[in-house]
Amino acid sequence: MSSRHGIVPRLKRKKIQEAVASGKRMDGRGLEECREITIRTGVIEKAEGSAEVHLGDTRVLVGVKIGVGSPFEDTPDEGVLICNAEFVPIASPTFEPGPPDENSIELARVVDRGLRSAKVVDFSKLDIIPGKKVYLIYVDLYILNYAGNLIDASAIAAISALRSAMKPVYKVEDGEVVPTDEKEPLEVLRTPVAVTVAKIGESLVLDPLADEEEVTDERLTITLDDDGNICTIQKSGSTGLTVDDIKKAVDIASKKAQDIRGMITGSS
Amino acid sequence: MKLSKKKESWKRTDGRDWNELRPISIESGVLPNADGSAYIEMGRNKIIVGVFGPREMHPKHLAKPHTAVLRCRYHMAPFSVDPRRSPAPSRRDTEIGMVMRLALEPAIFLERYPRSSIEVFAEVLQADGGTRCASINASTVALVDAGIPMRDLVASCASGKIDDRIVLDMGDYEDKNGQADIPIAYMPKLERVTLLQMDGVLSPVELEQCVGLGVEGCMKIYEVQREALKKKYGDESKQSQEEE
Numbered sequence: 001m002s003s004r005h006g007i008v009p010r011l012k013r014k015k016i017q018e019a020v021a022s023g024k025r026m027d028g029r030g031l032e033e034c035r036e037i038t039i040r041t042g043v044i045e046k047a048e049g050s051a052e053v054h055l056g057d058t059r060v061l062v063g064v065k066i067g068v069g070s071p072f073e074d075t076p077d078e079g080v081l082i083c084n085a086e087f088v089p090i091a092s093p094t095f096e097p098g099p100p101d102e103n104s105i106e107l108a109r110v111v112d113r114g115l116r117s118a119k120v121v122d123f124s125k126l127d128i129i130p131g132k133k134v135y136l137i138y139v140d141l142y143i144l145n146y147a148g149n150l151i152d153a154s155a156i157a158a159i160s161a162l163r164s165a166m167k168p169v170y171k172v173e174d175g176e177v178v179p180t181d182e183k184e185p186l187e188v189l190r191t192p193v194a195v196t197v198a199k200i201g202e203s204l205v206l207d208p209l210a211d212e213e214e215v216t217d218e219r220l221t222i223t224l225d226d227d228g229n230i231c232t233i234q235k236s237g238s239t240g241l242t243v244d245d246i247k248k249a250v251d252i253a254s255k256k257a258q259d260i261r262g263m264i265t266g267s268s
Numbered sequence: 269m270k271l272s273k274k275k276e277s278w279k280r281t282d283g284r285d286w287n288e289l290r291p292i293s294i295e296s297g298v299l300p301n302a303d304g305s306a307y308i309e310m311g312r313n314k315i316i317v318g319v320f321g322p323r324e325m326h327p328k329h330l331a332k333p334h335t336a337v338l339r340c341r342y343h344m345a346p347f348s349v350d351p352r353r354s355p356a357p358s359r360r361d362t363e364i365g366m367v368m369r370l371a372l373e374p375a376i377f378l379e380r381y382p383r384s385s386i387e388v389f390a391e392v393l394q395a396d397g398g399t400r401c402a403s404i405n406a407s408t409v410a411l412v413d414a415g416i417p418m419r420d421l422v423a424s425c426a427s428g429k430i431d432d433r434i435v436l437d438m439g440d441y442e443d444k445n446g447q448a449d450i451p452i453a454y455m456p457k458l459e460r461v462t463l464l465q466m467d468g469v470l471s472p473v474e475l476e477q478c479v480g481l482g483v484e485g486c487m488k489i490y491e492v493q494r495e496a497l498k499k500k501y502g503d504e505s506k507q508s509q510e511e512e
Contacts, residue, residue, distance in 0.1 A: 044394050045312065047347040057300050061393065063347025086355050088343065089389045090318030092301045097341050097389070099356070140346040140355070142393070144316065145301055 013215045020200045026209060027056075032252055034207045037260065039156065039267040041164035049165025049186065053157040055207065057147035059091075062139060062157035064165045066186065068128060068177050069136040079126020079134045083112035085141040085154065092146040092210075108141060110194070110234045111155050114223035115139070117231035118192035120162060125187070128170050133177050135167065137186075148210040151221050151234075152260075155194035160264055163188045192231055193260045194223040195253035199241065204248055206256060220246070222253040226261065278433070281441050282311075289425065289437045289485055294406060294496035296413045304414025306496065308406035311439050312396035314348075317406040319414040321386035336381035340369040342403055344392040364400045371404050371424065371453040371463035377417045386416060397440035401425045401451050404463065405489055409496050421493050422462055423486035424453035427478040429470060434477050436485045450475075452482035456490045 016026060023031055035056030044050035049064035071078060085108035087095045100108075126135040139162065141154045169182040198208040199218040208216055218237030225231050230250065235241065241249075284290070290311035299305035302318035325331035342364040346355045368390065376386070388410065390403035401424035408422045428438045430446035443449055448468025454461050461483070470478065 044314070044345075044347055046350055046394050046396075050347065061345075063345060065347050065350075065352035067351050084346065084355065086345070088391050089320075089341065089387070090299055090302055090305070090316060090391055093320055093323075097343070097357075138346065138352050140352070142345050142347075142391075144391075145299055147300070 012211060016212055016215050017201050020203045020205060020212075023203075025205065026211060031203055031205045032256070034256060034260070037156065037263055039160050039263060041160055041267065047161075048167060048183075049161040049163075051157045051160035051164060053153050053160065055149060055153040055156070056209070057145055058149060058153045059143075059145040060150065060153045060157045061142040061144055062154070062161040063142065064161045065138040065140070066165060066167050067136050067138075068133055068170060070132070071127070071134040075123070076131040077127045077134075078123035079121070079137065081112070081115065081121065081123070081137045081139065083108045083115065083139045083141070083158070085111070085143070087143050087146075090145075091143045095143075095146065106234070106236075107150055107154060110151055110221055110223075110232065111139070111141060111158050113232045114155055114192045114194050115158065115162070118190040118223070118225040120159065120188055120190045120192065121186065122189060128177055129172055129175065137162075137165075146210060148213050149196055149207050152194050152196050152207060155192070155223065156260065156264060159188075159191055159193070160267065162186060163191070163264070190225055191261050191264055192223050192225050193257040193264070194221055194232070195256050195260070196221045197249040197252055199237070199245060204245065204252060206252060218245070220249045222250055224254060224257040228254060228257075280435060282439060286433060286435045287481060287484070289488055290439060292405075292489065292492050294409055294492055296409045296496050296500045302410070302414075304410045304412070304416070306406040306409035306413060308402050308409075310396075310398065310402040310405070311437075312394060313392070313399055313402045314394040315390055315392050315399065315402050315406050317388060317390045317403065317410040319386065319388050319407070319410040319416070321414070322381035322384035322416070323387075325383065325385040331383045331385070334379065334382050336376075336378040336384045336386050338369050338373050338376060338378060338386050338388070340365045340372065340388045340390070340407070342368060342390045342392070342400070344395060344399075348392045348395045364403070367463055367465065368400065368404055368407060372407055372411065372422055374460065374462050375408070375418050375420050375422045375455055376411065377419065380417060386411075395440070397438055397443035398426050398451065400463075401453070404453050405493060409493050412497055413500070420455035420457040421490055422453050422455055423489040423493060424451065424463060425482060425485035425489055426451040427482040427485065429468065429474060429478070434474060434481060436481050448474075448478070450478045450482060452479065452486060454483050454486035456487055
């Protein structure tokens with residue numbers, strides 16, 4: 001994430017690094033403290049599920065659309081989940097219109113892997129005509145304001161939107177899929193939570209701000225499922241982590257994930 | 269969803285009168301990272317607009333030595349419509365971006381910012397018919413919020429014909445089942461139409477009625493835009509007057 005968000009002046013860089021080294025953050029938080037999280041579901045009536053998440057000033061809108069389509073060839077009897085991220089230019093002066101770049105593709109894929117590895121839905125129950133027609137679930141991440149830590153905010157919004165989603169009921173008549181007016185809740189089995197830990201100097205911090213991301217040496221995103229098992233990891237950075245760093249980051253993330261999961265399950 | 273033909277009991281599918289706008293609300297200053305922004309709900313349309321600039325033009329060769337260049341992007345979220353649409357820009361998006369630019373340009377003192385660009389990004393979060401008009405309404409408020417000097421506000425709404433009747437501000441159903449649709453943008457103080465498109469079939473008399481009705485609708489929207497700006501800046505301007 002480091003190359004795209006402009007240049008943090010050297011002084012600011014020094015200030016952030018010094019503050020973190022003495023256990024403080026630019027916005028007054030402690031090192032292992034998250035910004036305030038608010039979750040609103042059902043914000044887009046035309047989507048089958050939706051959620052808007054504010055993580056401090058970071059704002060992500062997720063819409064879930066559920067339709068019918070063909071299965072993947074290697075899993076002919078399973079439904080399909082596709083996760084896509086849009087970095088729209090209103091979110092930051094440094095976001096430019098155009099096809100998804102590596103940052104938005106990484107974001108979509110990390111969130112996607114979190115959902116998939118945690119087995120949030122039972123794909124084998126999402127077939128309509130086995131081998132031919134299955135449910136297609138699109139999870140579209142829409143970044144409305146960038147203020148750091150897009151992955152955590154997006155993952156919260158994605159699982160919240162899925163939990164709120166209603167799936168259209170289809171009938172099969174003479175081998176054809178026929179829509180009905182009915183909808184039923186999408187069965188969501190798990191609530192994975194992604195927690196990103198940033199390494200600034202020798203310190204590990206939670207929920208980095210945009211400016212902090214600029215001076216982050218290493219970033220580690222850990223997605224945890226309901227049982228506390230780790231279901232996805234993504235490291236980025238170019239200085240390298242020690243084995244001890246990884247252990248500490250997993251500890252920090254594990255503690256925080258439970259709180260965040262409580263907020264998600266409490267809101268929908 | 270059938271429309272009754274009886275004159276006295278005729279109501280639109282959503283219960284409105286023929287010359288009634290859908291519920292509309294505009295909020296300005298909703299995006300911390302943009303220089304100016306606005307969020308509009310017009311019927312079930314939900315659109316958020318961010319304005320950046322005046323800022324340096326990229327790529328540089330597109331800059332003009334005597335004026336700023338206005339660039340407008342219209343984009344729909346994949347979940348804004350049924351069924352899901354691809355997030356890649358469509359031909360329709362490109363055209364709407366262009367007509368938005370042409371609708372807004374006459375209102376902006378572009379000549380004050382030579383060599384720079386002013387960018388307007390409209391993101392449709394939910395579409396419900398008349399998205400280009402709603403985008404123009406929000407863009408105008410966002411441009412003012414960005415502190416860009418304007419000759420006038422640009423207000424926009426559509427009129428059209430459905431079930432042989434002339435109506436104002438068509439919703440999604442009316443848009444798709446109507447006989448004609450005319451989006452209009454209008455600068456109320458300068459009395460100039462800056463957007464005029466039409467599809468469908470109308471007689472010259474009906475066209476005149478539609479344009480008249482559309483302008484009336486724009487006048488009402490103009491008040492909503494002013495209110496949105498007053499809500500954010502009203503107190504400040506009062507304060508500065510008092511200081512004087």
